[in-house]
Amino acid sequence: MVDDVYLQAYRDGGLNAVNDLLKEHFPTDRDRVMVMEGLQDTGYWAITWHEKKHPNGGMYRDFGRVKAYLGDGDE
Structure with a gap:
């Protein structure tokens, strides 16, 4: 699943970790918007x-x- 890396970040560090990872992987707002969509x-x-x-x-x-x-955490 595409969002597995973000799910793992969420489980390891919560929403801030997910947002930080997105910023690290996609430094431009436009790219980050596409991924978040x-x-x-x-x-x-x-x-x-x-x-x-x-x-x-x-x-x-x-x-x-x-x-x-x-x-629900069962994925």
Whole structure:
């Protein structure tokens, strides 16, 4: 599973460890947003997003933070 390394970080050090690992692996906000969107899509991770107005209209996510692991621990 793609998020296994983040699950292990969560079990070892909590949410701060997950966010630190994401920053280490993906130093740019844009890359980190793409990875966190994938984590959120698994249904096991909740992300708090910061959104910014796009110059052409609409909103876009410019950064985020993992706020919760939603799994039951049986994975």
